[in-house]
Ligand SMILES: Nc1ncnc2c1ncn2[C@@H]1O[C@H](COP(=O)(O)OP(=O)(O)OP(=O)(O)O)[C@@H](O)[C@H]1O
Ligand code: SF4
C-alpha cells in the first residue's frame with residue numbers, strides 16, 4: 001500500500017513537472033509581452049529595459065530554472081500587467097470561481113440526478129429516450145454557444161437578466177447554467193447507468209420480494225446506493241468546473257480565475273497564465289491522486305495489480 | 307393428492323421475449339405442480355432449466371422481458387395471475403416469501419440489519435418501529451444470531467457470510483408466510499455452514515408449519531429435505547412425485563441419469579453435470595421430446611411428438627413416451643441405462 005501511494009505521488013509530481021515545462025514554453029511561443037506593455041511609440045531602449053526588468057532577456061533555461069526555484073518557495077512571481085503578486089491576484093479571483101462552480105454544480109445535480117433516475121426507472125420508454133436526446137445535446141453543444149443563446153434570449157430579447165458582470169444572484173444564473181449544462185448531462189448519464197445497475201441487484205430484488213411499494217424500493221433502497229458514484233464524480237467535477245470556466249467566464253465577464261487566465265493570455269502576462277494553469281493542474285492531479293488512493297483502500301485488487 | 311393444495315400451478319408457461327420479439331426463450335413451459343400446506347417440494351434440474359424463472363413467476367417478479375402467456379397459479383384458491391400489482395405486493399413477503407440464490411448479495415449495504423429485517427413487518431402489518439424492531443430481534447434469535455440486540459444496529463458488511471444467509475432467512479419468515487421458496491445458494495459457502503443453514507430452514511418450516519419449495523442442484527439434499535420432487539429439464543417438469551417413489555423407481559431417463567450420478571457428487575458440492583451432451587437452446591427447441599438428443603432410450607416417436615404428462619404410480623407423473631401404455635413399450639428394453 002505504501003509503495004503504491006509513493007508511486008502514485010511520484011507520478012503526480014512528474015506530471016506537474018511536465019505541465020510546468022509545457023506551459024512555460026507554450027506562453028513564450030505566443031510572443032513578446034513587452035510590445036503590449038510599453039507605451040505606443042516607445043523606444044527600443046525602453047523595450048529592452050522592460051525585458052530586463054521582467055527577466056525576459058535571459059536564456060530560456062535560466063528563466064525556467066528561476067521560475068521553478070521560486071515555485072518551490074511558493075512564489076508565482078509578479079504579474080506583468082497588474083504589477084502585483086500573481087498568487088494574490090489568483091486568490092482574489094478564486095472565490096468567484098468557486099461560487100460559479102458551486103452554482104453550476106447545484107444546477108447540474110438538480111437537473112441530472114432526477115432525470116437520470118427517471119430515465120432508469122422508465123428505461124427504454126419515453127422519458128428515457130427524451131433523456132438521451134438531452135444528454136446528447138448537453139455533451140455536444142459548446143458552452144460558449146449556450147452562453148450566447150442565453151444572453152440573446154434572456155438579456156437582449158426578454159431583458160430579464162444582466163448579460164455580464166457579477167454582484168447579484170441574477171448575474172450568477174446564466175453563467176451557472178452555461179457552465180453546468182455539460183455536467184448536467186454527464187451527471188444524468190452516470191445517474192442513469194448507476195441506477196440501472198442498482199435496480200438489477202439482488203438487494204433490490206429482495207426489497208421487492210418483501211412486498212415493499214415500488215416508490216419505497218426506488219426512493220429508499222435504490223436511490224442512496226445509486227448516488228454514491230454520482231457524488232464521487234460530482235466531487236471531481238467541482239474541481240474541474242473551477243478550472244475550465246474560461247469560456248463561460250469570458251462570455252459573461254465573470255471575474256473568476258478563468259477570466260484571469262483569459263486576460264493573462266491576451267496581455268501575454270506569462271506569470272499569470274503559468275500560475276492559473278499550474279494551480280489548476282495541481283488541483284486536478286491531487287483530486288485524482290486522492291481518488292486513486294481511496295479506491296485502492298476500498299478495493300484490494302487495484303493494489304495488487306499496481 | 308388428498309390434501310388441498312396450498313399452491314397449484316396449472317399449465318404455467320413463462321417466456322423471455324427479445325426486444326424485437328424475434329427470439330422467444332421458453333424458460334418455463336406447460337408446468338403443472340401442487341404444493342400442499344406444510345409440505346416440502348424439491349425442484350432439481352441443471353443450470354438454465356428454468357428453476358429460478360419458475361420461482362420468480364410465482365411471485366410475479368420477473369424481469370421486464372418475461373411474459374406469462376398461459377397458465378393459472380392458484381394460491382389458497384386465488385389465481386395470482388389475476389391479481390393487481392397492489393394485491394400482489396400484499397402477497398409478497400407476507401403470504402409467499404422467497405430467499406434468493408445469492409443471500410450474500412441480498413442485503414442492502416447501506417441500511418442496518420434491524421431496518422431490513424423489520425421492514426416487511428412494518429409494511430405488511432403497519433407495526434411501529436419499536437415493535438417491528440423487537441420482532442426483528444426475536445427473529446434474529448430464532449435464526450441463531452448471537453447477541454441479536456447488538457446486531458440490529460450493524461450493517462451487512464459487519465457480518466459473516468453464514469450470518470447474512472441466516473438473516474435473509476429471518477427476513478423470509480418475518481411475516482409468517484404460508485409458503486417459502488428457497489433458491490439454493492450457488493455461492494459456495496463452507497459445507498458445515500451450508501448444512502447448518504439447511505437444518506435451520508427445516509426447523510423454521512416445522513416451527514411455522516410453512517410449505518417450502520426448495521430449488522437445488524443437489525439430489526442428496528432433496529433426499530434429506532423434501533417430501534415431493536419435481537425434475538426440470540429445458541423448462542418442463544419431466545418427472546414429479548413423492549421423493550421416495552422417484553428415488554426407488556425413476557421413470558424418466560433424465561431422472562435416472564441424475565440419480566446414477568449421485569455417487570459422484572459425494573462431496574455434496576458438485577453440480578449436475580455428469581450427463582453427456584449439452585442442454586438444449588430454449589429458444590430453438592427440437593420438435594418432440596427436448597431430451598431426445600441426449601436420451602439413451604430415445605426412439606422414433608420421441609422425435610415426432612412431445613410426450614404428454616403421463617400419470618404413474620403413487621401420484622407421480624412423467625413426461626416420457628416410455629411411460630405411455632402403448633407407444634414405445636416394446637422399445638423400452640433397448641434403452642435401459
Ligand atoms: N432476463 C432474461 N432474459 C432472457 N433469458 C433469460 C433471462 N433470465 C433467464 N433467462 C434464460 O432462461 C433460462 C432459465 O433460466 P433460470 O435462471 O430460470 O435457470 P435456473 O434453472 O435457475 O438455472 P441455475 O441453476 O443456473 O440457477 C435460461 O436459459 C436463461 O438463459
Ligand atoms: S420421450 Fe423419448 S427421448 Fe424423451 S425422455 Fe422419453 S425416451 Fe427419452
Ligand SMILES: [Mg+2]
Pocket residue numbers: 357358359407489
Ligand atoms: Mg437459478
